[in-house]
Amino acid sequence: MAQKVTIEPVTRVEGHGKVTIHLDDNMNVAQSRLHIVEFRGFERFVQGRPYWEAPVLVQRLCGICPVSHHLAAAKALDVIVGAGTGHGLTATGEKMRRLMHYGQIFQSHALHFFHLSSPDFLLGYDADPAIRNVIGVALNFPDLAVQGVMMRKFGQEIIEHTAGKKVHGTGAIPGGINKNLSIEERDLFLHGADPLNIDKMIEWADSALQFFKGYYMQNRATIDDFAHFPSNHLSLVRKDGALDLYHGVLRAVDAEGNKILNDVDYQDYYNYIEEEVKSWSYMKFPYLKHLGKEKGWYRVGPLARLNTCDFIPSPMAQKEFEIYKAVTNGKPNNYCLHTHWARLIELLHSAEIMKDLLNDPDLLKTDLVSKGIKVHEGVGLLEAPRGTLFHHYKINDNDEITMANLIVSTTNNNEPMNQSVNFVAKRAMSGKAEITEPMKNQVEMAIRAYDPCLSCATHALGKMPLDIKMYDAKGNEIDHYKS
Amino acid sequence: MSKPIIATTSLAGCFGCHMSILDIDDRILQLIELVEFNKSPIDDIKTFTKQCDIGIIEGGCCNSENVHVLKEFRKNCKILISLGECAIMGGLPAMRNGIPVKECLEEAYWGGPTVGLNTEKIMPNDPELPMILDKVYPCHEIVKIDYYLPGCAPRADLIWAAVVALVTGDELNIPYELVKFD
Numbered sequence: 001m002a003q004k005v006t007i008e009p010v011t012r013v014e015g016h017g018k019v020t021i022h023l024d025d026n027m028n029v030a031q032s033r034l035h036i037v038e039f040r041g042f043e044r045f046v047q048g049r050p051y052w053e054a055p056v057l058v059q060r061l062c063g064i065c066p067v068s069h070h071l072a073a074a075k076a077l078d079v080i081v082g083a084g085t086g087h088g089l090t091a092t093g094e095k096m097r098r099l100m101h102y103g104q105i106f107q108s109h110a111l112h113f114f115h116l117s118s119p120d121f122l123l124g125y126d127a128d129p130a131i132r133n134v135i136g137v138a139l140n141f142p143d144l145a146v147q148g149v150m151m152r153k154f155g156q157e158i159i160e161h162t163a164g165k166k167v168h169g170t171g172a173i174p175g176g177i178n179k180n181l182s183i184e185e186r187d188l189f190l191h192g193a194d195p196l197n198i199d200k201m202i203e204w205a206d207s208a209l210q211f212f213k214g215y216y217m218q219n220r221a222t223i224d225d226f227a228h229f230p231s232n233h234l235s236l237v238r239k240d241g242a243l244d245l246y247h248g249v250l251r252a253v254d255a256e257g258n259k260i261l262n263d264v265d266y267q268d269y270y271n272y273i274e275e276e277v278k279s280w281s282y283m284k285f286p287y288l289k290h291l292g293k294e295k296g297w298y299r300v301g302p303l304a305r306l307n308t309c310d311f312i313p314s315p316m317a318q319k320e321f322e323i324y325k326a327v328t329n330g331k332p333n334n335y336c337l338h339t340h341w342a343r344l345i346e347l348l349h350s351a352e353i354m355k356d357l358l359n360d361p362d363l364l365k366t367d368l369v370s371k372g373i374k375v376h377e378g379v380g381l382l383e384a385p386r387g388t389l390f391h392h393y394k395i396n397d398n399d400e401i402t403m404a405n406l407i408v409s410t411t412n413n414n415e416p417m418n419q420s421v422n423f424v425a426k427r428a429m430s431g432k433a434e435i436t437e438p439m440k441n442q443v444e445m446a447i448r449a450y451d452p453c454l455s456c457a458t459h460a461l462g463k464m465p466l467d468i469k470m471y472d473a474k475g476n477e478i479d480h481y482k483s
Numbered sequence: 484m485s486k487p488i489i490a491t492t493s494l495a496g497c498f499g500c501h502m503s504i505l506d507i508d509d510r511i512l513q514l515i516e517l518v519e520f521n522k523s524p525i526d527d528i529k530t531f532t533k534q535c536d537i538g539i540i541e542g543g544c545c546n547s548e549n550v551h552v553l554k555e556f557r558k559n560c561k562i563l564i565s566l567g568e569c570a571i572m573g574g575l576p577a578m579r580n581g582i583p584v585k586e587c588l589e590e591a592y593w594g595g596p597t598v599g600l601n602t603e604k605i606m607p608n609d610p611e612l613p614m615i616l617d618k619v620y621p622c623h624e625i626v627k628i629d630y631y632l633p634g635c636a637p638r639a640d641l642i643w644a645a646v647v648a649l650v651t652g653d654e655l656n657i658p659y660e661l662v663k664f665d
Contacts, residue, residue, distance in 0.1 A: 020611060035611050038495065038546060041587030043595060045578040060575040063499020063636060111505075135515060146509065153508045166506055167499045167636040168665075270596040277592045277601045280609035284598065392596065405595040 019443060021425045028430045032422045034414075034447070036283035046404045051077060051395045054404075055172055058391070061408070066168050067104035067159055068384035068409075071097055071246075072391040075380030077174035080395060082372020085247070085267065085380075089370050091362040093176035098246050099357045100162035100171060101382065102350045105245055106201070107155025108385035109302075109347040113208055114148025116448065117340055121215050147204050150195050157196070158354065161185045176369035183364060190358050198358060202316070202351040209320060209344040216341065227336035227420045227446050230255030232288065232297065233304035234412070236383050237263070241310030243349065245383040251308045252288060252298055257332050261288060266381045269390060275407065285414050286407055297415035300387025301450060302342035307332040314356070317349035336420055339449045384409045386450070413450045420446040487536040487650045490560060491523040494549040495576050495619055496542025499636040500567040504539075506639035517650055522559075531559040537649060538563045540628075543573040544620045548613040557626040562649065566642070568635040568664075570622045575635075577619040584615055634663045 004022050018037060024030040046057055055073040059066035074097070079085055087094065115134045119127075122144070123136050138145040156166045161181065163169025171177055194200055216223055232255065236248035250269065252261035261272060275284040276293050287296030298304070306325075312318045324341060327333070333342070357363065380391045387409035394403040424446040428439040493501055507514065521535050538560030544550050557563060568574040579587050592598060592606055622628050632645055641661045648655040 018611065033611075035609065037548065037612050039588070039591070039607070039615055040495075040545070040576055041579045041582070041584075041591060044587040044590035045582055047590075057575065060497055060499070060635070063497035063502050066497075066499060138512060138515065145512075149509050149511065152505070156506060165665075166639070167502050273597055274599060275597045277598060277605045277607070279605055279607055280611060282607045282612065284592070286597070403595070405597060407597065 019421055019447075021421075021429065023429070026431075027433065029422070029426045032418070032425045033280055034418050034421055036281045039282045042406065043404050046401050048400050050399050051080060051393060051401050052174055052399075054391075054393060054401065055174075056168070056170055058404070058406070059168055061406075063167055065104060065108055065384050065386070067100055067163060068382060068389050069391070070163065070169060071101055071172055072380045072382050072384075072389045073393075074172035074174065075247075075382060076378040076391045076393050078176075078370075078380070079267070079378030080375055080393065081174040082374055083175035083370040084372065087247075088372075089176050090365075090367045092180050092365045093368055093370065095357055095360055095362050096162055096177040096180060096368075097172055099181070099354060099363065100159055100169075101246050102353045102357070103155045103158025103162065105155075105385050106205075106347060106350040106354065107152045107159070109343050109350065110148060110151035110155060110205075110208075112385075113212075113340070113344060113347065114144070114151070118144070118148070120445065121212070147195075147208075151201060151204055154189075154196055154198075154201050158189065161189075173369065175371055178368065180366055180368060181363040186358055186363065189354075198351065198355045202348070202355065205344070205348040205351045206316065209341075209348055212341055212344050213323075223337045224335055226442075227423045227449070228334050229336075229419055229423055230334050231299050231416060231419070232260060232291075233307040233332055234261065234288075234298040234300055235305040235308045235388055236266070236381060237309045238313070239263070242313040243305060243309040243311070243346075244313075245305075245346075245350075247382065250381070250388075253308055253332055255332055255334055257307075257330075260291065266390075267379050269379060269381065269392070270405075273390075273407065275411075281414075283411050283414050284407075286412050287415070298412070299416045300409055300412040301339065301385075302346050303333060303336075303339040304387065305383060306342045306345065312345070312349055314349050314352035316352055317345055320345045320348065336446065336449045386410055387412050410450070417447055417450050420449070486517065486519045488521050488533065489518045489523070489537045489539065489646075490521045490531065490535045490556065491539040492541065492552055492556060494540065494542035494552060494570070494622075495545035496567065496569045496574070498541070500541035500570075503567075503634075503636035503639050504642055507643045508639070510643060514646070517647070531555065535560045536562060537646070539566050540564065540570045540622050541566050542569045543577065543622060544616060544625055545576055546613040546615050550616070550620075550625055553622055553625050562629045563622075563626065564630045564632060564645070565622050565628045566632050567637050568633065569619075570628075571631050571633060572621045573619040577621075580618040584617060635665050638663060 004020055018035050020033050021029055022031040042058060042061060054077060055070045058073050059069035061069055078088060083089060119137055122141055159169060160166045163171035171179060189198055191197055232252055234252040237251045238244035238248045249263040250261055250266050251263050254260050272289055273286055274289045275286045277284055287293050288298060312321045324345060377394045382389055389409050390407035392405040393401055396402050421443060424442045428442050521533060522531050538556040540556060540563060544553060565571045569576060588606060593601060593604060632641060638661055641657060644657050
C-alpha cells in the first residue's frame with residue numbers, strides 16, 4: 001500500500017517548512033520533498049522605495065543573519081552610487097564592514113555549534129529528546145554552555161559597535177559606512193576583561209574545533225556514512241583563491257574538484273545562475289545555467305567554501321584546513337556532517353580575522369564614504385554564514401527601486417537539502433512500516449547540517465520541532481507522531 | 484509555588500525578536516531558573532501540554548497557519564504579549580498590504596532576471612502549502628493581546644525587564660531610553 005509521510009513544521013529561511021515522503025507499494029521511498037510554506041513578496045513591495053532604504057528594509061527578511069542582507073544590499077548600492085565593488089570603498093569603510101561581517105559569522109557559527117549541534121554530540125543523537133537540547137547542555141556541561149553564550153555575545157557586541165544595533169543595524173550605507181571605531185571601543189575588544197576579549201575568543205574557538213575533531217575520530221564511521229553524495233560546490237573566493245567571506249569572484253567546482261565556474265565577476269551572475277520554480281514550494285531551485293537543472297545544482301556554505309578555496313589566509317585556520325583536506329586527499333569533501341567541522345574552522349578563522357582588523361589603525365580613521373557617478377543597476381554578493389547571498393537592484397531616475405532579485409543562502413541549498421532528506425529517508429525508512437524517533441531525528445540532522453536559516457533560530461533554543469504524519473494512498477491518516 | 488510557564492512562537496516574523504531574547508546572554512541561565520518553558524522553540528514542545536501563564540508572540544499573520552497558531556496561543560495562555568513591530572502592526576511584511584497578492588507572486592516567480600526558463604508559468608500552489616491571507620494582519624486584530632513590547636527588534640534589556648516584572652509581580656520599571664520604535 002502506497003503511503004505518504006509528512007514532517008512538519010521544519011522551520012526555514014522564510015518561515016516554516018515541512019517534509020513529505022512518499023512510499024511506494026513495497027514501502028520503499030519513492031519521493032521526498034522539503035516544502036517551504038511561507039511567502040513574503042519582498043521582490044515586489046520594495047519597488048518604488050528609495051534605493052538607500054534597501055540595506056535596512058531587506059535585512060528584515062531574516063533576523064538571524066541580518067548583517068548579511070544589510071551588507072549585500074549595501075554592496076549592490078555601492079555599485080549604483082558609483083563607489084565600485086569590493087575595493088572601491090575607503091579603507092575604513094571596507095574594513096569596518098568586514099569587522100561587522102566577521103563578527104556576525106563568528107556569532108552565527110558559535111550559535112549553530114553550541115546551541116544547535118552540540119546537544120547531538122554532547123548528549124548523543126539518540127538521547128532522550130526531552131533533554132537533547134540546549135537546556136540539557138546547560139545542566140550537564142555548564143562551562144561549555146557559558147562559552148557558547150559568551151562567544152555569541154562577543155560577536156553580537158562587535159555587530160553593535162559597527163552596525164549600531166545587535167539586530168537590524170544601520171551602519172552600512174551606499175558607498176561606505178556611517179561610523180568608525182573609537183579607541184575605547186577597539187581596546188574593549190582587544191583587552192576587555194575575561195572572557196570578552198579577542199584572545200579568549202580565539203582560544204575558545206580553537207577548543208570547540210579540537211572537541212569536534214576528537215568526537216570525529218571516535219565516531220568517524222558513523223559521521224562519514226551519514227548522507228554523503230557527490231555535488232557541485234559554489235562560493236566566492238578572493239582573486240588569489242583564498243577564503244574570503246566578504247568579497248571575491250564566483251567559483252564553482254564539481255564533486256571531483258574540476259572548476260566549472262572559473263572565478264567570474266558576479267556583476268553578471270544572471271549569465272551563470274538560473275532558478276527553477278516548483279509548484280510545491282515557495283523556495284526556488286537555483287542551478288548553474290550551462291549545466292542545466294539536472295546537473296547544475298550546487299551546495300553553498302562552509303562545506304562548499306572549503307571545497308572551492310585554495311587556502312585560508314590566517315595561520316591557525318590554515319593549519320586546521322590542511323588537516324581537514326587530508327581526510328579527502330585534497331579532493332572536494334561531500335560528507336554532509338563534515339559541514340560542522342568546516343564551520344568550526346571558519347569560526348576560528350573569523351576570530352583570527354577580527355583580531356587582525358582590530359589591530360588595524362584604518363578602523364580609527366574618518367574617511368567613511370566613497371562617491372562616484374551614479375548608475376541604474378547593481379549586484380552585491382557575499383558569503384553569509386550559510387552560504388552565498390545574492391542581491392540585485394535596478395533603480396529609475398527618481399532613485400526608486402524598480403527591480404529587486406534576491407537569491408538567499410538557504411535557497412541555494414534547496415536542492416542539496418532535498419537530496420539529503422531523500423538520502424536519509426531512503427536509508428532509514430524504506431521497508432519500515434512505522435516511524436520511530438531515531439528515524440525522525442536523522443531527517444532533522446540531514447536538514448540541520450545546512451543550518452537553514454529559521455531552523456537555526458529554532459535550534460538556537462532547542463531542537464527542531466517535527467510533526468510526522470503517515471497517510472495511506474487515499475490520503476487517510478494512519479499514523480501520527482509528534483516530537 | 485510552581486514556576487510561571489512561558490510559551491513563545493514566531494509567526495510572520497524574521498526570528499530577530501527571538502534572537503533578541505537570546506541577547507539577554509548569560510541571563511538566560513537565570514531565566515531557566517525563574518520560569519518553566521512549554522510550547523516554544525526552547526524545548527520543542529510542539530503542542531501545548533498545559534495551560535501557560537505568558538505567551539510571547541513574534542510576527543503578524545500572513546497565512547492561515549499563522550492564524551491557527553495565534554488562536555491556539557490565546558486559548559492556552561493567560562497573558563499574551565505582542566513582541567516587536569510585526570506582531571504589533573504587521574511590520575515590514577505588511578508593506579505588501581497595499582499591493583494585490585497576485586502581483587507579489589508574479590514578481591517573485593515570473594519576474595526577475597533568474598527565472599527566465601519558467602515559460603510554463605509555474606506558481607507555487609500545492610495543497611501542502613497554507614493559504615496566503617489577503618493582507619498581513621497585526622495580532623490584536625485576530626485575538627486579544629494584553630501587552631505590547633515595541634522595537635525592531637525590541638532590545639534584550641526591555642524583554643528581560645518586562646518578563647521579570649511579569650513573573651515576579653514587581654512593578655515594571657522600564658527606562659525611557661529602552662523603549663524604541665524603530
